[in-house]
Amino acid sequence: MKVAHPDTRIGAIATGIDVRALSDADxxxxxxxxxxSIVLVIRDQTLTIExxxxxxxxxxxxxxxxxxxxxxxDHPELTVMGVGTRKPDGKVDRAVFERGGGWxxxxxxxxxxxxxxxxxxxxxxxxxxxxxFASMYDAYDTLPERLRARVENLKAEHVYGGxxxxxxxxxxxxxxxxxxxxxxxxxxxxxxxxxxxxxxxYHILRIQGVSDAESEELIAELTDHMVATTAQYRHKxxxxxxxxxxxxxxxxxxxxxxxxxxxRIHWRVTIMQDESE
Ligand code: OGA
Ligand code: MN
Numbered sequence: 103m104k105v106a107h108p109d110t111r112i113g114a115i116a117t118g119i120d121v122r123a124l125s126d127a128d129x130x131x132x133x134x135x136x137x138x139s140i141v142l143v144i145r146d147q148t149l150t151i152e153x154x155x156x157x158x159x160x161x162x163x164x165x166x167x168x169x170x171x172x173x174x175x176d177h178p179e180l181t182v183m184g185v186g187t188r189k190p191d192g193k194v195d196r197a198v199f200e201r202g203g204g205w206x207x208x209x210x211x212x213x214x215x216x217x218x219x220x221x222x223x224x225x226x227x228x229x230x231x232x233x234x235f236a237s238m239y240d241a242y243d244t245l246p247e248r249l250r251a252r253v254e255n256l257k258a259e260h261v262y263g264g265x266x267x268x269x270x271x272x273x274x275x276x277x278x279x280x281x282x283x284x285x286x287x288x289x290x291x292x293x294x295x296x297x298x299x300x301x302x303x304y305h306i307l308r309i310q311g312v313s314d315a316e317s318e319e320l321i322a323e324l325t326d327h328m329v330a331t332t333a334q335y336r337h338k339x340x341x342x343x344x345x346x347x348x349x350x351x352x353x354x355x356x357x358x359x360x361x362x363x364x365x366r367i368h369w370r371v372t373i374m375q376d377e378s379e
Contacts, residue, residue, distance in 0.1 A: 113335030114139035144344040183368040202356035206304035210260040217375040220346040225367040230360030238298040240333035259307040298351040
């Protein structure tokens with residue numbers, strides 16, 4: 103196994119392994135590399151759905167995504183991304199085509215902490231369609247003291263799609279009405295012990311305990327700071343890639359910009375932190 107680190111702060115690219123046949127030592131090394139690097143890429147895998155799910159379960163419990171219509175019919179824990187980019191009338195279905203666009207972390211609208219998301223690339227367009235990742239450890243570490251003191255003990259409410267409810271047409275009507283999930287803006291990672299910023303530019307609704315105007319102002323200030331972090335990794339996809347990222351300490355964003363007539367398909371799982379709901 104070889105592991106390359108494009109940046110010391112974020113991103114690790116492993117080659118020369120088969121995730122179906124890892125020794126215990128390789129598995130522990132990979133898991134540690136993932137925790138330390140936030141985003142772990144494994145190249146050149148060819149897996150069945152069952153094999154992908156079995157490997158994903160080594161990281162934790164899989165939870166079927168709240169968006170039911172993109173779940174695999176036989177495997178609810180598997181979401182198939184990128185299918186149905188055109189509606190039956192031929193118009194682009196923007197909610198599907200642009201899914202994952204805009205800086206966010208996954209499932210902050212869930213009261214349970216989402217540990218990780220893992221994608222396996224099945225089809226990749228000839229150009230465009232990269233994914234960006236940004237370290238929220240770095241965002242916390244570089245937070246100006248004044249802002250840090252202001253947000254240290256604040257909590258934020260999150261709903262699917264945030265204030266604009268962007269993309270929430272993907273949800274079933276009843277799920278659009280779910281109450282917000284509340285999470286601290288500064289969180290301590292359960293496994294690394296490091297502090298990070300957890301304020302989702304996309305899914306945030308409001309910051310609790312301050313006025314609406316102050317909440318908007320803080321969200322804007324935090325967003326500017328978080329997306330400006332230089333601790334970023336840009337993933338250029340290849341078919342066969344498996345990419346897992348830590349949702350507790352990173353933002354990510356699909357960059358889009360690929361031709362609609364080309365396929366960009368990923369298998370996707372949501373991995374939870376706690377073993378039981
Ligand atoms: C996701 C996501 C980004 C991408 O699956 O949660 O944001 O580039 N994907 O597809
Ligand atoms: Mn996402």
